[in-house]
Amino acid sequence: MQHDDVDTGPAPRAARPGRRPRTLALVVAATVLAGTVTGAAPVAAEQPTAPDLDPAVTGDPFFSYDRPAEHGVAVEEAVRVPLRDGAFVVCDVSRPAGADGSPAPGRFPGIVNDYTAYGRASGPDWLVTRGYVVLNCDPRGSGDSPGSLDPFSAQEQRDNADVVDWLGTREYSTGEVGQFGTSYGAHIALLTATQQPEHLTTVVPVNGISDWYENTVYHGGVETPRINAWQASTAPETLVTYRQHPLYDDYWRERSVKADWDRLDVPVLQVNGWYDRYRDGMVENLVARPQNVWMVSGPWEHARTDGLSTGAYLAWFDHWLKDLPGAPLPAARITSYEGPRPGAGTGWTQFATWPAPGVRSQQVRFTRDGRLATAGGRPGTSTYPVNPSDGQNPDEAAADATRLTWTTDPLEEDLVLAGSVHVALQAAFSASDGNIAVRLHDVAPDGTVTRVSAGWLKASHRQGHTAEVPVEPGRTYELGVDVWPTHYRFPAGHSLRLAVTSGDWPDMGADAPAGTVSVRVGAGGSTAALPLLDTPAG
Structure with missing residues (x-):
């Protein structure tokens, strides 16, 4: 488009009692100025498959960590988990099993996996076989759980917190519980962390929010049709409710991590994509909570983590939930893939802070x-x-x-x-x-x-x-x-x-x-x- 030529004249939580603490030259106008997880196909721009995050690439053993499986898997299906208001949600409990297939003796840390309204997930068995109890649930008003679904609301956050504390008080639990989730599961994991359930020790959100209004529903104050299909299929009443709140009010503060950043005090491993629809929220959380948030950010679209093995998640949970001395943390707070494609830049790099030094x-x-x-x-x-x-x-x-x-x-x-x-x-x-x-x-x-x-x-x-x-x-x-x-x-x-x-x-x-x-x-x-x-x- 032509530019008009018109003259116009000459801006971590302190440990709870009894718990373990946890210039570049820019040439402008001829002037020199100084177990891989995959998901939906990328759509926004050129998005390569990232090379594996192994020590040869990053020098960081966090990304190649592993240890042998020690158990089988015993699943108890359709367990009713009670909630504080007398309601319940239905969950499947996967426990480490012995050779005979029955639950193994002893106590194990727990993980609430992908707390979403998309139907109960299964596994992941690679965690169960390495000594974790994994809970997969239908949130209130979805699947087999009665009631009314209200994604990311205070009610859903309280329910999720109750599920965490229920798992942490089982006779087979060590009392240490983590939560893992992608997208919906990441949003609610972060929000639930601000509720500070007693037994929640860490969360791992993949593509999560800082604020549901700003990241998803109203970009810069403009309604975003990108999520209309999700609303229609998952929570159709929100097609009306969200439009009743075009301005940022208490309805949205209830669905905001940033409104309660001071309460986000457990260790957080954020997995982000530089082409993901929640990258702004992930970076905001990191900048707001640098003392307890780590971030891995690849050249990924939504729900993709190509090249990131399950060993990184295992290292994180083994460190915080099992306190295993050989389980490392990432060598730096931020591990980031410099886009756009292999060969164009430095690829995987690590930084102590964000914005990056330099x-x-x-x-x-x-x-x-x-x-x-x-x-x-x-x-x-x-x-x-x-x-x-x-x-x-x-x-x-x-x-x-x-x-x-x-x-x-x-x-x-x-x-x-x-x-x-x-x-x-x-x-x-x-x-x-x-x-x-x-x-x-x-x-x-x-x-x-x-x-x-x-x-x-x-x-x-x-x-x-x-x-x-x-x-x-x-x-x-x-x-x-x-x-x-x-x-x-x-x-x-x-x-x-x-x-x-x-x-x-x-x-x-x-x-x-x-x-x-x-x-x-x-x-x-x-x-x-x-x-x-x-x-x-x-």
Whole structure:
């Protein structure tokens, strides 16, 4: 899309009593600035299969840990687990078994596995055979458990906490219980941890939230149709309920980890994907709780963990639940795969903190001629017609022709982003509200455009999601849009692009009012802060 040339003139829990404590050069506008688990197929961008996380790759034995199975598996099905209000949930109990198939004598740690409304899971037997009691349940109102399903509510969190403490008080239990889950199971594991059940020792969420409203239902205050099919099949009443709460209120605080970060105090191993729909929540949890949260983040889409063996999970549980001296923790708090693909970057790397040591913020400006530069040049505006249905063309290069874009010159050397790009967009709307989507793209020398990440904001939510603020047509506002985090290498010869539009289906609903959006550029206009990681080339 052409940029208009218009002159406009000159932002762990302390131990409970009786329990064991537990610069890179950026060339812009010709200026130099200083047991594998798999799931659904990837959809958002180029997403490779990551190489195995073994010591040869990371030097970290955590990822290749294992020990022999010692037991069989004895399953007691359809056990009614009582809840504090007199109700019950139905669970299957898998216990270590002896040679005769009966439960082995002694006490074992417990694991609540994937507490979801999708039907009781089975196993995982690799944990049971190594001396864990595993509980698989139907939450209230799902499967064989009576009642009304209300995903991630305070009721479901209390129920899950009761299940944890029930398991921790069985005669065959050591009293130490962990919880493991993916997506739904990860969300509720994190939320339940903030309830602080007495026997919960650790949780392992794979693709979990920090906040259900922000991560899933309302991106930047814009309703997200991505989950409508999930709602219809799993909890159809939420198709009505969620729309009754377009602003952030107590309904959403109840379904938020971040609202209770101070209560998330057990050790947490987060498994994240840099292309996953919950990557922002996973990073937020890590940054908020660096003392008790670890993160492994690969080049994965939702529910994929290609290359990550079950030995890593076993090492984690053996360390926290069995206190085995040979069970290591990860060598660093963060183990991250530098995208986009094997051979393009350094692959698996480890950091002590996030943002990673060596990350610095580099400001770039949006220019009148569609470039990103350190100097903005003469002030002006660039305008586009509102296009709320944008996002349905999988060809990003073709779609970018209908958007406002700002692109660096081809890079003279590799550039690595590690974190979130913050865009301070100076924008005016012809209507009394509007939606903004900012896409981060990698442009190859042959013109191929790869989506790396994106961020969203409804203009009336620019001061937060608890209340709308007025949008006066024609008036310019600064909109702070945080592009979801990434760890990504742009190779030399490629360009970094930011594309602005009013639609990003299905991450944004197509509800932007008709009209135009004008973006102030040049000196005093829109800027972006890039989280540059000073790192050697791959």
